[in-house]
Structure formats: C-alpha cells, structure tokens
Amino acid sequence: MSIRFLKVGFRYARGLPWETEALKNINLEVRKNEILGIIGPTGSGKTTLLQLMNGIRHPSEGKVLIDDQDPAVLKGREITRLRQKVGLVFQSPEDQLFANSVYEDIAFGPKNLGVAGSELDNRVRWAMEVLDLGFEDLSRRRPQNLSGGQKRRVAIAGVLAIKPEYLVLDEPTAGLDPEGRKGLLKLIRKLREDLGMGVVMVSHRLQDIMSTCDRVVVLEKGEIRKTGTPREIMRSGQELIELGLHLPPINMVLHELKDVFPYLDTAALGPEEAAGEIDRAIRGL
Amino acid sequence: MIEVAGVSFSYPGLESPVLHDINLEIRPGEFLALLGRNGSGKSTFTRLLNGLLVPAAGDVIVDGYNTRDSSHRLRIRQQVGLLFSNPDNQLVAGIVEEDVAFGPENLGLPAAEIRERVRWALSVVGMEEYLKYPPHMLSGGQKQRVAIAGVLALGPSYMVLDEPTSMLDPRGREEVVRTLTKLNLEQGTAIIMVTHFVEEAAAADRVVVLDRGRVLVTGSPLEVLTRIDDLADWGLEAPEIALLCHELRKRGYSHFPMALDSRQVVDTIKQFPFKD
Numbered sequence: 001m002s003i004r005f006l007k008v009g010f011r012y013a014r015g016l017p018w019e020t021e022a023l024k025n026i027n028l029e030v031r032k033n034e035i036l037g038i039i040g041p042t043g044s045g046k047t048t049l050l051q052l053m054n055g056i057r058h059p060s061e062g063k064v065l066i067d068d069q070d071p072a073v074l075k076g077r078e079i080t081r082l083r084q085k086v087g088l089v090f091q092s093p094e095d096q097l098f099a100n101s102v103y104e105d106i107a108f109g110p111k112n113l114g115v116a117g118s119e120l121d122n123r124v125r126w127a128m129e130v131l132d133l134g135f136e137d138l139s140r141r142r143p144q145n146l147s148g149g150q151k152r153r154v155a156i157a158g159v160l161a162i163k164p165e166y167l168v169l170d171e172p173t174a175g176l177d178p179e180g181r182k183g184l185l186k187l188i189r190k191l192r193e194d195l196g197m198g199v200v201m202v203s204h205r206l207q208d209i210m211s212t213c214d215r216v217v218v219l220e221k222g223e224i225r226k227t228g229t230p231r232e233i234m235r236s237g238q239e240l241i242e243l244g245l246h247l248p249p250i251n252m253v254l255h256e257l258k259d260v261f262p263y264l265d266t267a268a269l270g271p272e273e274a275a276g277e278i279d280r281a282i283r284g285l
Numbered sequence: 286m287i288e289v290a291g292v293s294f295s296y297p298g299l300e301s302p303v304l305h306d307i308n309l310e311i312r313p314g315e316f317l318a319l320l321g322r323n324g325s326g327k328s329t330f331t332r333l334l335n336g337l338l339v340p341a342a343g344d345v346i347v348d349g350y351n352t353r354d355s356s357h358r359l360r361i362r363q364q365v366g367l368l369f370s371n372p373d374n375q376l377v378a379g380i381v382e383e384d385v386a387f388g389p390e391n392l393g394l395p396a397a398e399i400r401e402r403v404r405w406a407l408s409v410v411g412m413e414e415y416l417k418y419p420p421h422m423l424s425g426g427q428k429q430r431v432a433i434a435g436v437l438a439l440g441p442s443y444m445v446l447d448e449p450t451s452m453l454d455p456r457g458r459e460e461v462v463r464t465l466t467k468l469n470l471e472q473g474t475a476i477i478m479v480t481h482f483v484e485e486a487a488a489a490d491r492v493v494v495l496d497r498g499r500v501l502v503t504g505s506p507l508e509v510l511t512r513i514d515d516l517a518d519w520g521l522e523a524p525e526i527a528l529l530c531h532e533l534r535k536r537g538y539s540h541f542p543m544a545l546d547s548r549q550v551v552d553t554i555k556q557f558p559f560k561d
Contacts, residue, residue, distance in 0.1 A: 042424070042454050147323050175370075175451045177323045177481045178522035204454045207525075246455040249484070249525045249547050256551045271525055275532030282557055 001067045002198070003030040003053055003086065003166060009061035010048055010222075022048040023222045026062070030166060032198040035188065037213030037230070039206060041244040045222040046202045047091075050168050053200065054086035055079065067165075084113065087164030091171045093155035097143040102133070102154050105143055109162045127157040130195070131187055149180025153187070166198040167191060173208055185212050207248045210234060210269050218243070235267040250274045257281070287311040287334060287365070287443060291343035294329055302341070303329045304498040313442060316469045316476045318486035318506070321495035322520025327479045330495065331447045334477065335365035348442070363392070366436035370448040372428035376420040381412065381431050384420060388439045406434035409472060410464050426457025430464055437468070443475040444468070451481060462488055483510055483524045487545040494519055511543040526550055 010023040023045045030036055030053065038046050051057045052064050055071030063070055071082050090096070099105035106124045115123060128135050131153040138146070143154050152172070159167065172188065173181040185208060191197045192214075203209050209216055210230040218226040218233065220243050226233060233240070237247055237255045247255065254266040254274055261281035268274035289309040295302040304326045311317060311334075321327045332338040333345050336352035347364055350357040369375060378384035385406055389399045407413045410430040420428055429449060436444060446465070450458040462485050469476045478489070486492050492509040494501045496519050502509055510516070513531050516523045523531075524545050533541045544550050 042456065149323065175448075177520070179322055179520050244456070250529050253526070253529065253547045253550050253554075256547070257554060260555055271528035271532050274529055275536055278533065278554060279536045279538075282554070 001032055001165075003067075004065045005029070005052070005059075005062070006065065007062035008052065008059040008064060010045075010052065010057065011060045014060060021222055023052075023059075026224060028217065028224065028227075030198050030200055032165065033192060033196045034215060035192050035199045035201065035213045037209035037216040038200065038202045038219060039204075039209055039216060039233075039245060040219030044219040046219055047170055048222075049219065050088065050170055050200065050202060053166070053168050054083050054088050056088065080113070084162055085164055086166045086168060087159040087162055089156055089159050089167065089169045089172065091174065093159075094143075094148070094151035097151060097155055097158075100142060101140050102128075102143055102146070103139040105154060106158045106161050109158050113162065123161045123163070124157075127161040130160060130190070131157045132183070133157060147180070149176050149183060152176065152180070152184065164197070166200070169199070169201040171203055172201055173203060173205065181208070188212055204246075206234075206240075206245065206251075210248070218245075230269060231267045234269065235265070237266050254278070286313060286348065288344070288346040289333070290346070292333060292340040292345060293342040294326075294333065294338060294340050296329075302498060304333075304340075306343070307498075307500055309493065309500060309503070311443065311475060311477060314469070314473045314475050315491060316466070316489045317478070318489035318492045319477065319479045319495065320481075320483065320486055320492060320519075320521055324497075325495040325520070326498040327495055328447055331367065331445045331477070331479060334443070334445050335367050336361050337367065363439050364441055365443045365445060366439060366441035368432055368436055368444065368446045368449055370451045372420075372425060372432045372452070375432045375435070376428060379419055380416075381407070381418050381420060381423075382416045384431060385434045385438050388435055392439070402438045402440070403434075406438040407431075409437060409468055410434045424457060425453045426460035429453060429457065429461050433461070433464060433468075437474075441474065443477060445477045447479045448481065449478065450485065458482070458485070483516075483522055484545075486510060487524060494521070496520070506545055507543065510545055 005026045005028040008023060008026040012020045012022055040046050052059060058072040066082055066085055069082055071079055074082055097105050103124055106127055107120055110120055110123050125135055133153055143151055173184055188199055189212060191199055213230060216230055216233045217224055234251055237251055240247060250271055251266060254264060254268060257264055264281045265277055268277050289307050292304060292307040293302050294304040319327050333340055336358050339353055345352040347361045350361055352361055376384050377387055382403055385403045386399050389402050410433050412430050412434060420431060450461050465476050466488055468474050480486055487506045489506055491503060492506050493503045501519060510524055511527045513523045526545055526547055527543060530541055530543045542553060
C-alpha cells in the first residue's frame with residue numbers, strides 16, 4: 001500500500017497567458033512505515049506536490065493513486081473515505097485553531113465524519129497522547145493560550161484524530177523554538193515507529209530532514225532532481241549549493257576542506273560524525 | 286542609551302511575573318541579540334523598550350526620558366522602532382512607497398521630506414527598485430525589508446525586532462540579517478533583535494540570554510554561544526560550528542580554538558598540525 005505518482009504534471013492557470021508548469025513528470029512512491037523528506041528551493045513545487053497527495057488538487061497530467069485508488073475519478077462518500085487516509089498539515093496550522101477548547105478543536109474533524117460518543121472521546125484522548133499533550137492539563141484550555149509548540153501539536157492532533165494512514169506535513173518545525181522543534185521531530189519519528197504511518201515532510205532546514213527522514217527527494221523547477229538516503233543526498237553537496245539550498249554549516253566546512261583533503265566524505269550527519277571525518281583526514285587515514 | 290533599571294513585569298491574571306528585576310544598558314549603535322526559550326520573557330521585554338508596556342516596578346529610560354511619563358511617549362516611540370515576525374501583519378498600504386510613507390505622514394512632515402525619507406529608507410534596505418510594487422508580489426524576505434524601511438522612515442536611533450526572521454525561508458533570513466548588519470554599521474542604528482536562531486546571534490556585538498524572566502548571562506557571541514552545556518540548560522541550541530569545535534577538542538585536538546564562523550574553522554584546519 002502506498003501513494004503513487006505516475007508521470008504527474010501540474011499546471012496552474014491552465015489555458016491562461018500566465019499558465020505555469022508547477023510540476024513535471026513526477027514519479028514517486030510514498031510508502032507506509034517510512035518518513036519521506038522533500039527539499040528544494042522556494043518555488044520548486046514542494047507545496048503543490050503535497051496538495052496532490054490527498055486529492056485537494058488533481059494532476060493536469062498522469063495519475064496519483066492512493067492505495068491503488070484514483071481520487072480524481074471518485075465521487076461523494078468514496079472520495080471522503082479516500083481522503084481520510086491522507087492527513088494534510090499545512091504551514092502554520094495553528095492559525096486554523098478556532099474552538100474554545102483543545103478538546104473541541106481536536107474533535108472537530110472526526111465529528112464531521114460522523115464519529116460520536118465514546119469513540120470520539122477515545123480518538124481525542126489517543127491523538128493527544130500520541131502528540132504528548134497531557135489530557136488532564138490541556139484538554140479544557142483555550143488553544144490561544146498555549147505555547148507555540150503546543151498549539152502546533154494540537155493542530156496536528158486534530159488531523160491525527162481522523163486516523164489517517166499517511167501524514168503529510170508542510171514545514172512542521174518552522175517558527176518553533178529549538179526545544180519545540182526537537183520535540184516535534186521526535187514525535188514525527190514516533191508516528192512511523194509506533195504507528196507504522198507513512199510520513200511526508202517538507203522543510204527548509206536540511207538538518208531536520210537529514211536527522212528525521214529515511215528517504216529524501218530533491219525538487220527543482222517542478223522536477224525531481226535526486227532521490228536517496230539522507231547520506232546519499234548530503235554527499236552531493238555541490239549540487240545542492242548550486243540549486244540554491246543552504247547546507248548545514250558543518251557540511252559547508254567539510255565541503256570547503258575538500259581541496260586539501262580530496263578523500264574527505266562530506267556526507268557527515270551531525271558534528272560528531274564530522275569531527276571523526278576531519279580527524280581521519282588529518283591523520284591521513 | 287536605553288537604561289533598564291530593576292524592571293519587573295506581570296500580566297494581569299497571571300500569578301507569576303514574566304520579568305524579574307532586569308538591569309541592562311543598551312548603548313547607542315550596538316547590535317544586541319536577545320536569546321531565550323519560549324516563555325522566557327523576551328517578547329515582553331521588547332515591548333517595554335518603547336513604552337508599549339510600562340514596567341510594574343523599576344524604570345525604562347530612553348535617552349533620558351522615562352517610558353512611564355506619557356508626555357514623552359511620542360518622542361520615545363519615534364526613537365525606538367518596533368518590528369514583529371510576520372511581515373504580512375505589518376504592511377498596510379497597496380504599494381510599497383505608500384506603506385513606507387505611512388509613519389512619516391502621521392508625523393505631519395512636509396510632502397517633500399516624506400518622499401525623501403521613503404527613498405532613503407528603501408535604499409538602506411536595498412528595495413528602492415520596488416517603490417511601486419504591491420507588497421503581496423514580494424517574497425517574505427523582501428516584505429520584511431519593506432517593513433524595516435517603514436520603521437526606519439521614522440528615523441529611530443534604536444530598532445527592536447521580535448523574531449524578525451522566524452517566518453522566512455533561509456534566503457529571506459539571510460537578506461534580513463544582512464540588512465540589519467548594514468543598517469547598524471552604516472547608519473549607526475542600534476539593533477535589538479530577538480531570535481531563536483543562534484547562528485543569527487553570532488552577527489551581534491553582544492548576546493543576552495533570558496530564562497524565566499531573568500537575565501542569565503550577557504557577553505560576546507563567542508563567549509556565550511560556545512558554552513555548550515549551559516546552552517542546553519537554557520533551552521537553546523549550540524551553533525553547529527561550535528559543536529564541531531567541541532567534538533574536535535574531545536578527539537584530542539584540545540587546543541582547537543572555539544569559533545562560530547565556518548570560514549574560521551576551515552582556515553584553522555588547513556593550518557594544522559595542531560595535535561598535541
């Protein structure tokens with residue numbers, strides 16, 4: 001079971017003079033039990049790609065299949081059921097919190113799908129537990145009075161309460177402080193490890209992508225330039241720089257040492273690995 | 286100079302004070318970075334500097350004027366400009382020129398001077414070519430630079446920015462930090478910037494760390510941002526480059542100089558042997 005992109009293209013403003021090709025010939029599989037990272041410069045089509053994943057938008061060319069079903073040809077209740085499989089969390093999702101209590105906000109999604117009674121209560125409790133939101137402390141609080149990190153997690157819990165099998169997150173850590181960011185990345189890993197979900201995340205922070213994802217896709221001008229493990233992607237540092245991406249500072253250091261240590265591996269993930277690599281290079285190993 | 290003397294503050298309805306007995310002098314022309322975890326009181330502190338909030342105890346004195354004295358409030362607000370993180374919440378007009386003119390127009394300045402100030406402010410932030418653009422056509426970094434120009438057109442001596450880069454992509458962040466550094470060096474405007482990005486704090490002259498409403502430490506970026514273990518206790522993240530130096534020290538390069546700048550680390554490594 002997976003979300004599959006088959007030769008997908010997408011154009012905005014089709015047939016108008018300002019028609020733009022946002023995505024071209026995308027072939028991609030989003031699997032369960034995997035965290036897929038998407039990186040690319042601003043305007044490379046990352047957000048459009050995410051919106052195609054649960055049928056909010058339909059491709060102009062090719063097909064997107066969710067567990068082998070095509071949302072573009074389904075109607076009514078069937079498309080609702082299919083969309084339920086793919087939870088979409090937009091940028092700054094906390095801007096969309098509206099209810100008077102955390103409980104009501106999280107319950108809103110499943111309630112609209114007809115979930116009620118003890119099942120609804122169970123779902124809210126479960127989603128809060130998964131996202132490390134203490135039920136006793138927080139369920140009756142006003143979302144507006146929580147910290148930035150808590151608000152973000154309440155917003156994600158609202159999507160999780162729909163019980164999707166895939167979760168798609170657009171810049172989940174943007175604007176959070178370091179503790180909030182680390183905590184959220186840990187929870188994202190938990191979604192895969194404990195629940196076996198398929199998770200897709202877009203981030204401008206390469207460090208977050210590299211520390212969290214199993215597989216990474218590099219987008220540029222609407223096309224996939226590269227797919228690989230975080231390490232494989234970091235090894236092509238020069239290409240990433242040319243695409244206008246910002247390498248983590250330590251990889252920048254390794255990259256600039258390449259002219260004195262030609263055999264240096266620039267793909268280190270984190271300062272500890274980088275120091276080991278530099279030590280080896282200096283000792284001529 | 287802005288003197289913050291024995292300042293405490295609490296919000297109505299909240300039991301514990303947000304700031305306790307803060308003492309700090311902000312010198313004209315300095316670039317100060319304010320760090321601290323969420324809830325440490327950073328945002329409240331920024332709003333005390335121009336009298337948007339008035340301390341519960343203690344005084345904030347801006348170039349000799351106390352923010353408590355409402356007759357000085359207009360003068361203080363002109364001296365201390367305040368900018369927030371989301372540029373979309375701060376742009377008010379349909380085109381860039383009118384947006385930047387909004388402040389000076391409210392000061393009742395003559396039209397020719399307003400035009401001059403707008404042009405000057407936009408050139409300082411490198412946006413003079415966008416005079417006639419609608420702000421929604423600009424990138425996040427460009428919008429934030431226009432918002433900075435809007436504050437600048439009031440001619441402040443101090444510019445206080447509350448997480449001015451948190452909504453921006455890496456390119457936008459770089460643009461804004463470069464603009465602030467330039468403004469500080471060339472115009473001598475003092476910059477007081479709250480940020481979550483330790484890497485950005487490295488551009489400052491002085492770093493202040495707040496935690497639970499108290500000033501924990503002040504010092505140069507190199508002094509403060511290389512205290513790896515303390516930073517974690519303060520809810521901050523050590524800069525990656527400092528962590529790399531720390532790891533190299535652990536591996537036997539015990540005299541490896543701590544640094545915040547990748548260029549400097551590269552140069553040091555290229556000049557080895559330094560293993561002892």
